[in-house]
Amino acid sequence: MTIQDIADAVGVSKTTISRYLNGKYNYMSKETRQRIERAIKAADFRPNKSAGSLKSSRSDLIGLVIPDASAMLTPLLISSIIDECTACGRKTIVVSTHDDADKERRLVRELAAHQVDGIITATGGSVPLYQEISQGGIRVIHTDRLPASSPFDGVAVDHYSSSAAATGYIIDQGYRRIVFLLRQSKGGYGTFAPREEGVREVCAARSGEGVVLERMLVSDGEIGDFRRFRQRMRQICLQGDDLPTAVFVAEGLLMGHVICAVNQLRIDLTDRFTFYGYDDTRAAATSVGSVLTLNQPLKQMGAMAARILAGRIDGTVVSQERMHCFLDCAVAYPTVSRTTRLFSEGGSL
Amino acid sequence: MTIQDIADAVGVSKTTISRYLNGKYNYMSKETRQRIERAIKAADFRPNKSAGSLKSSRSDLIGLVIPDASAMLTPLLISSIIDECTACGRKTIVVSTHDDADKERRLVRELAAHQVDGIITATGGSVPLYQEISQGGIRVIHTDRLPASSPFDGVAVDHYSSSAAATGYIIDQGYRRIVFLLRQSKGGYGTFAPREEGVREVCAARSGEGVVLERMLVSDGEIGDFRRFRQRMRQICLQGDDLPTAVFVAEGLLMGHVICAVNQLRIDLTDRFTFYGYDDTRAAATSVGSVLTLNQPLKQMGAMAARILAGRIDGTVVSQERMHCFLDCAVAYPTVSRTTRLFSEGGSL
DNA sequence: CTGTTAGCGCGTTCAA
């Protein structure tokens, strides 16, 4: 089924059908328009996008480049981008680089071969590659990871400020020993540096109030053998030198483990000990609201990136300047007094 | 840059370039071939996929239709499909229906307009829609949700057998009261019916051994106000009438909550009380291996679906019969004796 | 082994 078929059915030429499909209604009589509308609806006709793309060089396709599509938080990012693209009549081709620069290069070029109108990259990688791509008229925007020097638009989370603000709040609550906790395997990521920096700078600035900072790495082996991890958490708790301790959990997956360990160790959260930091998806619910969590606004981030990109493609957004947007984390402050015992039901059954 | 440019550079006609690009090397001299290879590499040329698709009606595009791209387990499914498609030179367009049949209809038609070679649907919905699509030469395969009557290929998890096997094992361990636990909001889903059926049939078959089955629904409100959920779990635990109780947790998200509640309530897992069931991603790790979990083989499922679909498209898979594959869950049996106290470190700090 | 030719389905002049 092609526009020719519709044209034959209506009794006009395919040019008129094409005009109708592209919304150029002032080039035809109202009657013709209605007859075309009926015919298209009756046949449930959709024009071949490849053919259209060939001529107009707009494919209504967006490329989404993800470092690892199986990571736990990606669904929020992916789904918001998909939904936003769908809302403005576009489809999303998703590719996953597995943090391999060569693969990214190859995949991005292939996306270009598919005539995507724009690319959303969450890899934070290789600006030159995207510059080359953008030469070909393909719009580019960063999300999640945003190289400071990139000439492209980008939307990211302000981990630095969010971590700093949360830490400031915790110090205000009287905690003096801050433990920055991170999985060893994550240590290399640039994403985590700003989180640590935010914590470190606030601690340094308030060292006059007796604030000390420790850095601790947890190996994957420790987590795999959960008893070792619990032991580790116990030590952190005990080594406080009588300083009120707050553990900053730098990453969501780790947060889940910390919550479980603390529960199993029956550690009560008091003004002597607490933890806070990046959200496991369930953390807020399962920690009974007694823990301060930083929730990354991934859905807003994705939607905003998609919207800005769409604006660039449509020519709605015309700023010559690159746009770098930083979103703060949504902070879930403890709703339970910190002197409330977490296990108020008491005793085992 | 088009094949014409390459042709000019090499000094041959574009047909020859096209042949080279499609791997028809036996239609050209070795020397021509090498010169073309160099020219293409030098220019880093990629042929326009839209143009190719227009002529050959193969786009190397696969449509992936997901009920809800933001659901927690989708990344495993999506990523395996994406990777598998990438591996065989295809790209994946992902769309999300939000369980809306009209939207699904619209999206699937739009995918067809983009000339996708095949569609992987995880919605389990509206077979007629896909039949219509398949009329147009687009291959279709189900994954995750597989309507029994569907004429299309499909790969899914055998929830019935998996639940039954796990329950049988639990009964063998001496538990006599089985509590089937499910979130109320999930009650409507067909996906959960086989899980319940598996549990029910085994319990019925072994009622002679004194096995009884209870069904319990948890409301989202209860989970939101976590104290209420804990209270609920406590009641379940206490109402055992002295029967050794095992709670079957029908769904991963719920499993996370159950683990937390059990931890916070300091309920030890013994031969009087345990829980088992569908895996929260972290359940196996954080429950110290003392809980039997059913892990859905989502990665294998996605990869297999993608591979079968690719086979159909390439003509490698030629079976006239539809192929319905059911994968068993990977069962993680408890590695800790069930009489071992979960909190062996004892006491709070 | 290579080139010529004719479309694929659509958008876009230009002429009517």
Add this chain to the structure above:
DNA sequence: TTGAACGCGCTAACAG
């Protein structure tokens, strides 16, 4: 207000 004709970049039949 409409239509004829051309070309987008590529593939494939056919001819050489």
